[in-house]
Amino acid sequence: DTGVSQDPRHKITKRGQNVTFRCDPISEHNRLYWYRQTLGQGPEFLTYFQNEAQLEKSRLLSDRFSAERPKGSFSTLEIQRTEQGDSAMYLCASSPSLVGRTGELFFGEGSRLTVL
Amino acid sequence: GESVGLHLPTLSVQEGDNSIINCAYSNSASDYFIWYKQESGKGPQFIIDIRSNMDKRQGQRVTVLLNKTVKHLSLQIAATQPGDSAVYFCAEEYSGGGADGLTFGKGTHLIIQP
Numbered sequence: 001d002t003g004v005s006q007d008p009r010h011k012i013t014k015r016g017q018n019v020t021f022r023c024d025p026i027s028e029h030n031r032l033y034w035y036r037q038t039l040g041q042g043p044e045f046l047t048y049f050q051n052e053a054q055l056e057k058s059r060l061l062s063d064r065f066s067a068e069r070p071k072g073s074f075s076t077l078e079i080q081r082t083e084q085g086d087s088a089m090y091l092c093a094s095s096p097s098l099v100g101r102t103g104e105l106f107f108g109e110g111s112r113l114t115v116l
Numbered sequence: 117g118e119s120v121g122l123h124l125p126t127l128s129v130q131e132g133d134n135s136i137i138n139c140a141y142s143n144s145a146s147d148y149f150i151w152y153k154q155e156s157g158k159g160p161q162f163i164i165d166i167r168s169n170m171d172k173r174q175g176q177r178v179t180v181l182l183n184k185t186v187k188h189l190s191l192q193i194a195a196t197q198p199g200d201s202a203v204y205f206c207a208e209e210y211s212g213g214g215a216d217g218l219t220f221g222k223g224t225h226l227i228i229q230p
Contacts, residue, residue, distance in 0.1 A: 004159070040222065040223075041222055041223075042205045042207070042220030042221050042222050042223055043160065043205075043220050044220070045218065045219075091159055091160070093159070103148075104150065104162045104165065105160075105162070105218065106162070107159030107160045107161070108159050109157070109158050109159045110158075110159050
């Protein structure tokens with residue numbers, strides 16, 4: 001399967017713990033996005049990378065959230081000191097777009113986080 | 117407030133009938149629109165897109181209509197099949213908003229009745 005893959009698919013953690021999600025985008029895609037989706041809502045933008053550079057961050061991305069894409073390939077999203085409000089589906093998407101608009105995003109199946 | 121809105125949380129249609137899913141947007145500067153389909157437990161999947169210089173675009177069994185006058189977007193699915201059951205999201209983008217400019221609505225849950 002050459003689509004976007006995310007790991008783990010499900011994570012249950014206790015409040016205050018740190019969690020890390022990994023995303024492997026489609027290999028030839030330059031852009032990588034992180035979105036958050038809560039039940040009954042559409043995805044909300046968190047951040048995106050153009051190759052290894054993190055170019056945009058949403059106001060939703062508090063100081064407890066950090067994302068990296070060290071070699072311009074896979075990316076990690078870490079949440080420190082998790083809170084119950086962090087419970088959501090974390091979606092990764094990639095795009096071949098180089099310039100301008102976001103365009104078509106290819107989403108992974110998401111990592112569902114439950115904070116107890 | 118939201119710039120892309122949900123106007124019918126659940127739509128139930130008979131198998132074989134046509135489905136029409138509606139979406140309104142409030143940012144008149146938005147110039148690119150996408151429909152995504154999300155099946156339970158999966159990530160959103162691209163269906164069709166349309167730029168603001170068009171008012172209609174057709175794909176396989178799907179048609180997107182854009183009415184810029186009333187800022188309305190619709191997705192028509194012909195001959196609805198059980199596999200069309202999913203949540204459908206419209207998303208809009210303003211090209212001047214940078215690459216993070218894709219804003220999703222809340223979605224419409226399409227239910228197919230046998």
